[in-house]
Amino acid sequence: MTDPHRELADFLRRARAAGDPHRPGLPSDGRIRRVAGLRREEVAFLAGVSTDYYTRLEQGRRIVPSGQVLDALARALDLDEAGRAHLHDLVNAVGAPPGRARQAAVQRVRPGLRRLLDGLESQPALVLGHRTDVLAANRLAGALFADFERMRPRERNYARWMLLSDEARSLFVDWERQARNAVESLRLDAGRTPDDPRTRQLVGELSLAGPEFRRWWAEHRVHRRTFGDKRLRHPVVGELTVGFETLVLPGDGDQVLYVYTAADDPASREALGLLAGLVGPGSVPTSGAGGRHPGDVP
Template identity: 55%
Template sequence: MSRTGRRRVSGLRREELAQLAGMSVDYYTRLEQGRSRTASHAVLDALAAALRLDGAERAHLFDLAEHRPRHQAPGRALQQVDPTAHRLLEMLDSASSPAFVLGHHTDVLAGNRLAYALITDFAALPPRERNQARFVFLDPYARELYGDWETVAADTAAMLRMEAGRRPADRELGDLIGELSVRSDDFRGLWADQRVVERTRGTKAYHHPVVGDLTVSYQAMALAGQEDQTLFVYTTPSGSADETALRLLATWKSSVDLGRSRESGPEPGPRSAVT
């Protein structure tokens, strides 16, 4: 690599990045400043390779560069979960597996009883509050619940930034980001990090007030035929203390629901977190 002037900031300079990506400094500068809208996939691939982007970061780069038609996300009333997905949630509940569906803006669209018992009863909240990002950043209980709140918070902010790249004209998403920026210093700092992520699998630790500490593995799956709806399923190793904790939580939740049903009558059918 040819030598350039004195480095003023950490990381690659424009000259170095342009050289690694095989393009002129002028062209790279125009791309960086949004003055060129003709970047080919080959150019974007070269930039992604030069920057050593991971899969989520590469997708975000393409979202920002390709200038897809600007459109609004469906309103809350249109984010309906298919009845088949509701039945799947019930089946997973019977297997002591917490599960829920996230839609646009990290809205919690539906969940089974065990998911609500583990995290919080989103179905009991006003529709606007049934949102994972609001829960993580604005509900003090979230800091007590998550064993590694800092990681959960960072991932949540990065998920919103990923969606913002896909939907730059989404007014509801912009309003959510603005609200979190005003009400949460933590979110404001994380948003400035410019990080993006797509969560597909991992683990989460909980300090639950009923069953104590437990760790679950999660898998995220896109729901076929449903735009931007993702099913999250939590599992634990068979025979583990974590599995026992989930089963105890399921038993506790059933007893609570039974007590409520005796007081107020039968519980309604599958609950959706969007009305």
């Protein structure tokens, strides 16, 4: 079981190390800085708490900060929305009664949402759930990225595919940025259910697979994907850029719908249109991202 106090301490230390020592409001003491980021006493000053109190938090002492203190620390560390949410998740885990492990609930996509995905014939779309599990994907998303729905159930995970698939590395022109974002999204989700056995299993598998995941996971950065773009080198239709927007689904706030559209350039629009035209009933011209096992479809 993960020690929530240690997780909180690690996140605070790394957020402090990423802080801007020249930000307004910090008094100058003339001392030479020997490490990057903010000093403990500077974070304490900005948050309006004692240096001793903040030091004990970074030491993993068994302290449960109040909501007011958390908000002050988030401002002092200049956390973004995802960082603030993660900080609160970590403290919620710290304050949870012993033996009350929080596990992620089993998620299923509603039939109506499934029909909506299938009806988006010109936009790739997929639904991600806990730990970046791919809960559903339409035919065009399978053609653009990977045929997730024909993978074994345990393999239907976006972060796992991104980190372990050679095809994903070839598909994304900016693979490192996309893979790092996937790891940081998984970090954010893991903070909500730190004792979820499937999350721990996935993190263990990815940790053994390569140094990149271990390095990015240890940085303890978190990321919430709301919109963005992906640059692809697709083996069927060539290079294109797609943008995405996300929608959190009512009824299950941990299910997120991702809808992709071609970037506003002729080459991308033509490539995605060509791919949509190639997708027909019973055949999906995938990007080659393997792992398909028709006999394993439940």
